[in-house]
Amino acid sequence: MLEIEIDGKKLTVNQGSTVMDAAHAAGTYIPHFCYHKKLSIAANCRMCLVEVEKAPKPLPACATPVTDGMKVYTASPLAKKAQAGVMEFLLINHPLDCPICDQGGECQLQDLAVGYGNSASRYQEEKRVVVGKDMGPLVSAEEMSRCIHCTRCVRFTEEIGGFQEIGMANRSEFSEIMPFLGKTVDSEISGNVIDLCPVGALTSKPFRYSTRAWELSRRKSVSPHDGLGANLIVQVKQNEVMRVLPLENEAINECWLSDRDRFAYEGLNSAERLQKPMIKFDGKWHETDWQTALEYVVKGLNGVSADHGKDAIGFLLSPHSTTEELYLAQKLARAFGVNNVDAALRRSDTRVAKQQQGALWLGSSIVELAASKSILVVGATQRSEQPLLASRLRQSVKKGSQLNVIHVADDELFTSLNAKLIVAPQQLVNALAQVLKAVVTAKAGETAIDLAAANVSAEAQAIADSLCAADSASIVLGNVAQNHPAFSELLALAQEIARLTGARFGIAAAAANTVGADVAGANPVRGAFGQNVTAGLSAAEMLAAPRKAYVLLNNEVEADSYNGQQAVAAMKQAATVIALTAYKGAGLLDYADVLLPIAPFSETAGSFINMEGKLQSFNGVVRPLGETRPAWKVLRVLGNMLSLNGFEQNSCEEVRAELLALGDIAAQLNNGQSVLAANVAAGNGELVRVGDVPLYHADPICRRADSLQQTAAAAVPQLQLNPADAERLGLQDGQAVTVAQGAAEVSLQLRTDAALAQGAARVAAAHPATVALGGLFEPIQIKRG
């Protein structure tokens, strides 16, 4: 520890910290542009110059390490003169277009020019002009003359994004920030450069010129997209969500947001929003009032239950709905006598619900996961499932953690892997079994699982060695593993590896409330907080054995199910399909019979339980659009109209209190499996589809965010095959092919990709071009042309 003095204030700081760190600790503000606590030190803006005793000239606080007995003056005449001088230089080429600049009012340069600059410039000559750049549909770089070359954006893409997509070309007066010639910025977390840019050079393309920063009110919320539960500041003007910014939470999203969390708000203002209840009558849709629509729903449910019994009704709930909504929906279903309730819509393994002993979760906090010395990620397209978790694991690797991957494709993670096992989907279980076998041998342990079919490969051995050697290890099953038909085998194997190595294991929840759904009882076997209920059918079972009536909460089955083809067929044969939805999507208009407009996360209070089991509550940030109502209110009224008991809640908080009174969330989190029987034999050699969910098609809101839909990640999916498989089938890269599952055929372009395992045929899920196909991890046929 070193003793130093800042502006006469004495403090002790750690060896190796900088003057800037020390000033932060002392609560002293030093002006800066290029310094950012999460990025490397560049010291190129020179704004943080301070006077240090015995130093001959002012020193940059961000890059000056403290020494014992150092005396720093941040506001001495020398420091002030240096800061004013730097400010004058920074403003030489900066245009005076603050009145039309999008950053105006929230601009660091503007603020610091007032605080630390002179009132007038002596510079009379011409200012330089920099031509705008195209960085893609999300980040605007139209006014690069405003750039002050702090290189925060460059360092962000390289250090946090993992791949340097932005660079500073040329030299001195000709320096320009740009993406590589002809390229756009395609990172899944690119929007953070907008927050990082201290001036108006990089701005948000969807938000630009729509309003001024000071007209917006800031409201806290929680992201409804991935399972991370990123904290948001939603900015609102005249009852409309104008943009979304990160709310710093070091334990969850740090100071970042993924582009999905940041830009999906455009979907909230989509023209497809349902504003009035609608009923289909004589094959035509008619707008109606709530009373009529709800009476129609009650009549429909009572009718089907009288004619076909309660078991003929199925409730398909969305893991993107709030905990309160899910709780009331399952309560309504069960009070009405319907046991078929599920929110695990893309899960194909129907055994999991029957074997689980609690709510499946990450197995540790996000911070604990990132701090693990050895991490094994099984079946995850990390960068599209939870972009910020992928980024966090990248930082872990930099700090010395070993990252191991078992997956169906060697996806680019922009980090170095300790070991990877890339296998076709039907070999995934066998691959994890190899690791278990190696662990059993290394630890001289025993397991109930028959591992005779597993032959330990060198990579599996390396993964096992890494897990055994580390003093803290974690195993995480991603979305591909969770949707895989052998999810329970994968869970059982992970459980055994964790038991033998002392590792933690869990799932990386794909949706904002995947964990919340299990806790709230949106599960066919377990009620809220594990209450005993009569077991019903899981989502996959409800669709495989079609019901007579379906109630859909906040989901579009063609895109949100494991098997879209089967789901739509089930909807079409049903006597009635009741959809509580925020959108009148083409699919719903086709197969639903009544649409009830419910509020998305921005228009209702609620809470999500994120992947680490943390309950995060939020309030609505704007009034519901049109005649939209929060889903909890709709469900409550439906409960009353169906004459059910226990639907007297007057606010979302009452619903939450009623739910939380049932137990303790932490006690519910349990990845344990009651059955460990697992067939670990490798599958056969036929082509199996890899139906991973594309970044911007994961939920109804982001599917309608226009700017996100223009990104490269939202492009029409291609059929991806290993070159060897393509050659075996006599197919060429770039050729048009027809892929078929069941009765459906779709035409796609073929792209050969050596990163894909042999035997895997990647056809992304949830995109309009592929929803007609069948199961996400089922055999697939490929035809020419």
Added chain:
Amino acid sequence: MLSAESLAKIDRELAKYPADQARSAVMGALRIALTERREKGATPEERCLNSEVIEFVANYIGIAPVAAYEVATFYNMYDMKPVGKHKITVCTNLPCALRGGMNAAEYIGKKLGIHLGETTADGKFTLLEGECMGACGDAPVLLVNNHSMCSFMTPEAIDKKLAELE
């Protein structure tokens, strides 16, 4: 994109640095790529670096294309614009200028019929203004194709040199 010999040279550059610091080899790799293009290129456009070559080099050594582009555009010896078969860079910094550097540049320009920064119509010569080459005592100095430095470039010496290059 590049010949086997050039790739072998780049491999040699890569071998000089630890595997996880391959980006250190970017300057050498770009130089090797540029040298090959200058020797083999038939037109001025084929003798300089362009985005395809830079991307190829970046991918070859395993760094982001824009990181290689930053380097290529920072140093002025990497030709990013079309360049003649012989690139003549004349030093016009103060010591050279005092000893006839500007005159040498003007003389060459008059002889070739081009101004500083231009390429002859036949694509043979490009005349550039250069910075100090560290040989002020030998002024005027000029550099041919980045590699060969010529000292005491009086008009006679220039005539001789240009005749050699023809």
